[in-house]
Amino acid sequence: MSLPPIARTAHRHLDVDGVRVFYRESLPDRPDAPTLLLLHGFPSASHQFRRLIDVLGSRYRLIAPDYPGFGHTRAPDGFTYSFDRLADVTEGFVERLGLTRFVMYVFDFGAPVGFRLAERRPEWIAGLVVQNGNAYEEGLSQGARDFIALRPGTPGAERTIRELLTPEGTRGQYETGVADPGLLSPDGWTLDQHFLDLPGRKEAQVELAFDYHSNVARYGRWQEWLRTHRPPTLITWGANDPFFPEPGARAYLRDVPDAELHLFDTGHFALEDHLPRIAPLIAAFLDRVRP
Template identity: 55%
Template sequence: MALIRYRTMNTAAAEIFYRETVPEVVEGRPPILLLHGFPSSSHQYSGLMHRLGREFHMIAPDYPGFGQSRDVSPPGAFVYSFENISRTIEEFIDKLSLERFVLYVFDFGAPVGFRIAARRPDLIAGVIIQNANAYEAGLSDAARRLVSIPRHDEAGLKELDGLLTLEGTKFQYFTGVADPESISPDGYTLDQLYLDLPGRKAHLIDLLLDYKSNVDAYPVWQEWLWQASLPAQILWGRNDPFFVEAGARAYLTDLPNAELHLFDTGHFALEERLDAIAPLVAGFVNRLPKFVTS
């Protein structure tokens, strides 16, 4: 098994908790920065890190307001938006002195990671995209409805609040999976524990209401993808209730040489298809040019 260290780092907004592998051999491979989704945290990558962490340097932070990260700014000082979270993770990257890395994004990881990449494209050696949307074609009807909810819509806010219940969390974990008995209860139970911490749900409602800012930013991210022409791997649970298969295929417009792998599972593809995904990730990173630090 991989050797994993559990660490914290102080940023202006939060004490960021993160998991970091200590590989036996790196051999010039770029590190992998794993950015988690909703309603999860870095724990969603535990299985992948245990599988690949002896071979690769892997880093998975918890965003402000997620997982084990703790707010350090005065109450109300940090506005929970995707822009602000991306700035905090960018500060985290700089404090770790990460000069170039593979960006692995899932779900909320796209609006966090792609904002950073568009600002600082030289950081990104390659990108792995797992059920992380950047195209309007990838939004299901349910996602389009949720994205359009305004702050003053009481019925809409109630619907968003339902996503933060145990039933809503389990819906994301189980919808579209081929074998429900393969889904460990540990993941969604831990997610819900974090969601139920004081103040967390209000922050997440703010983020869900801010998701429309990501749709507005899709053209910017698409331009970055096209201009950067990066090595890319797309991993997609094709039965995702929010981000549909068309979103995976849309990436090929701007990344025509990307690897595309579709799986008969749902949103949290790693929960059911880790055995298939781990070797694909390893193969992709091993094929990248050797990483040389300055």
């Protein structure tokens, strides 16, 4: 009996402007394999893509970095945690790797990082895979709007953010909206919490939470980029996401009407319980786009 190939994955570091960026990179069988840059979300890191890399990494080159303040990446003392700076480091990471054309997978925080990258270097982007990565006002739940409205110095604001950084808050992001929580591995939220509990990490997340409004201010620019460049786009979306509900997925069709849209009966971390359905969609998309 022949088994489907399982990817070999290298685990490496790359220095970018004083940041020691950790990343995972699959080693496909073909040197000209299409490249997919995987941009993770909050409160996770590149480990959220481990199973996707196992499944697709023998046919495609999958690269997943950890941002500063996440996972195994180490930032120097005094690093300013903002979405502009996350994008700066990600842009430098791509340059250091020598990538010039790739499909970009944007999930959650990966959307504001990735769309900044697309604005700066549109020639790099051969296509988009969007998984619960929001770029539209209607894609914000009321809870998300209330969270984004928090400002430094406002009574209770930092406490509200820190409540999301607890084991209960981290686990809840995985389980909310999921039809069968038994399909979720506890390894995801357990590893996320391990990294959140490292020295300085909660402070980094508080800074990023207070900066999230800068992303909403850029939505119009990102929508204009989508309308202008019309990248081939695959949208796979957990429809029960408590932060970024289904209208955020459908909104992309205004600006990229040829996008392929798939909605799933699950929550924010759709890959966790719908990998068997999402991975083939990504493979077929990469075969069509051929970056």
